[in-house]
Amino acid sequence: MKTDFFLAFNEMVEEKQLSREVVTKALESAMVSAYRKAVTASAAQHVEAVLNLEEGKFQIYAEKEVVDSVVDDRTEVSLETARQFNPAAEYGDLVIVESTPEDFGRIAAQTARQVIQQRLRDAERAEQIGYYEKKVGEIVSGVVQSINRDGYTIGLDKKAEGTLLKKDVIRDEERSIQLHKHIRAIITEVKDSPRGPLILLSRVDRKFLYRLLEIDVPEIFHGIVEVRSIAREPGARAKIAVSATQAGIDPVGACVGMQGKRIQPIVKELCGEKIDVIEWNPDPALFIAKAISPAKVIGVYLSGGRNTTVVVPDDQLSLAIGKDGQNARLAAKLTNWRIDIKSVSEAAADILAAYDAQEDYTIPDPEQDKRVVMLAWDSYFVEGKETPDEIRAILQKKSDGHPLNFEEDEKLNRFVDRVEKAKTAGFNESTVRETVRKLYQSGKPSDELMALPVSEVGLPNFVVSVLRYNGFKTVEDLYKSVKADPEEIFKLQGTTPSVMDDIASLVRLVEDRRNAEANPAPVQEEAAEPEAPAADSEREADEPAPAAESGEAAEDLAAETTVTAPASESAAESEPEEDVSFDDLFKLIPVASEIDYSEDFGEVSGDSDRKKKKKGRRKNTEIEYDPDSDSTVVRKKHRRGDEDWGW
Structure with a gap:
């Protein structure tokens, strides 16, 4: 039969949203405190309480010394009583015996109430902190309970309260936040304070947009589409770079949805914030060109120190920069590159001014503390392509407001593109193969090879800067990472398949050298x-x-x-017992074919007679294997009457 105590206990568990074990320990701790206060027991004496939920009673057990004659029943017990709890007890032993006072119910009601309340508050606070610390970085939903000058108090689960500061609210959203309104936010930090757990919320964090995408785009939640980078100016605009982890998946279409049905709820949640979804590319130049969208790009030219110059048409300059530089800022944050946007006329004018002043294009060399000439001033113009007077005439015509024809526009674009590429020609080139060949011929031991900095193995400079930024300083770092998990490097921005091939050649060189050192080849005679x-x-x-x-x-x-x-x-x-691959086996089978496929697949050679042949109907063929001659024969297959093709 359920007693009143049992019902009250269950009500407390439900009200405080705590586990039964936590509430039980709080009550038992309060009973121990009440017993110590009632009998003035020493703090060194071991005391414990046991709660019987069915009967609604407490039993107190205290540690006492077994003596012949009991003088102080708080710390002493007779041998007869001690052996009721421990049959092996002897004089002088310390035994835990029941010591529940007769009027303990009244004493507990008077002295343990405050202790129980404090213990429950502490347990409730610890439970809230432990629960919400695991939810940092996730979205929670709550109700606005109060509004003050610093922000908003949001009621959350487990009777917790979150704090949403005004700086963490989307711009122009304050007018729409009212009392008792449901609101979603992301937990950024959880910490303890004298007034209880402090749960900080935010609606302007980039992770808030990422979690919303996880909710509305199942492909992101399941890992089919991966969010590579997010740049955001809350309430105004955001850019998201996504990529697919499986072939045949359109990551941009998966995020936007048919007619924008997936992205529209997110835009509504963010108070009309415009969201640009672009496809991530491992090539930084292509990635930066897409990040500048919706503006069209003539060329992206990478240079040292993660700096890049982007040249756009004159009519696209304002669109590329954006309102108050918003588009350029978001593109720089998204790509993690410093972007200098120029119009084609501005870039051509700068080149022409440097040519007139006879200024070479130089870059600083931090190792030698000087500037290195990358392009001489007399190399800006190439004979037979364009002249300074032609470029001046085109720029003058443009400044006068006259439209350029197609030839003039193309000449200006080609001129700027050629010069900008020449400025950064050595920056994007890879000389890994030549370097590997020299290292192989030098015969350096594996220790010296692994100690080489990544800047001295021929990798492009922008790849070197990316590797250094992510902690790959030497060839040894690359070697260990490739052996442990090659995907770790491939996921870095700028590591294209060609770059991975270069890194793999370095790893193979080190591996071969280590194997050669571990198993030195024996000295053989010249004949062998x-x-x-x-x-x-x-x-x-x-x-x-x-x-x-x-x-x-x-x-x-x-x-x-x-x-x-x-x-x-x-x-x-x-040795016929060795396994032979299917491709090698297929190559060994002779194929007898005398069929002319020029009509089916187009001209192969420059024979003029074949060009005169009238293209007829594409002929169909069938392949048969002849076991007698151990060969494969290709035959034409003709259709007769109304017969089907039989394929």
């Missing part, structure tokens, strides 16, 4: 030297060694491979 590369012929066919690209080592290696190739084939024939 041509047979040495036979063991590595298969590996060289799949992964050519850096030295095999050019030089004497490449010629020697090619000669050795040519000599040993028949031996490898004979070995393959003599």
Whole structure:
């Protein structure tokens, strides 16, 4: 039968939204405090309380010493009483025995009430802090309980209160926030304070937009579409870069939805904030060009220190910069590059002014503390393409307000594009293959190879800056990362597949050198030297060694491979039990085909007679395997009457 105490206990658990164990421990702790106060027990004495929910009673157990004659029943107990709780008790032992006072119910009601309330408040506070610390960075929904000059108090679950400061509210949203209105925000910080847990909320954080995308776009929640970067000016505009983790998925279309049905609820939640969704690209130049959208871009020219120059048509300059520079700021935040936007006329005028002043284009060299000439002033104009007078005439015509024809416009664009590319020609080039070949021929040990800085292995400078920014200082850092998880580097901005190929060649060089040091090749006689590369012929066919690209080592290696190739084939024939791949097996099957496919697939050679042939109907063929001759025969298949093709 449920007692009144049991019903009150359940009501307290439901009201405080605490677990039964937490409330039980709070009540037992309060009973221990009440017992100590009632009998004036020492703090060193061990006392514990046990709650019986069915009967609604407490039992107090205290540690006492077993004595022959009890003088102080608070700390002493007789041997007979002690053996009721511990049969092995002897004189002088400390035994825990029941010590519940007879009038303990009245004492507990008077002295434990305040202690119980304090314990429950502490437990409730700890429960709230632990619950909301796990939800930092997630969206919560609440009701506006009060409005003051500093912000808003939001009622949350578990009877907690969140604080939404006015600086964390979207611009022009204050007028729409009223009492008892439901509002969503993201938890940015949770900390304890004398007045209770302080839960800080925000609606202007970038993560708030990301969580809204997770809610409304299932592909982002399931990881099919990945949000790479977010730049946001709350209440005005935001840019989001997304990419697909699976082939055949349109990340932009998945986020926008059909007729914008997925992005419109987010825009409404953010009080009309405009959202641009663009596709992320590992190539920084292409990514920056998309980030400048909706403006059209003539060219993106990367330079040192994560600086880039973007040239746009004259009529697109204001659109590229945006209102008060908003579009340019968001593009810079989204790409993490410092962007200098110029119109094509402005860029051409700067080049022409530098030519007239005979100023070379130079960049600072921090290692040598001087400036390095990247492009000489007399190289701005190339004979046979354009002249300074032609560019001056075009710029003068444009400044006078006269429209340019197509040829003049194209000439100006080509001139600016050629000069800007020449300025940064050495910045975006990769010389990894040449560097690997030199390192291979130098014979440096693996320790020296791994100690090389990433700036000295031929990688493009913008890739070097990205790697350094993410903690990859030396070849050893690249080697360890590729061995552990190659995707870690590939996810970095600027690491295109070609860059990953360059890094893989460096890793292979270090791996080969370490293997050579661990297993040094034995000294062989000169007559046996041509047979040495036979063991590595298969590996060289799949992964050519850096030295095999050019030089004497490449010629020697090619000669050795040519000599040993028949031996490898004979070995393959003599060992039929080895597994042969399907592609290799298919290459060994002779194909007998005498069919002319020029009519089906177009002209292959420059034969003039074939050009005169009338393109007829595309002929269909079928392939059959002849087991007698062990060959594959290709035959034309004709359609007769109303027969189907039979495919």
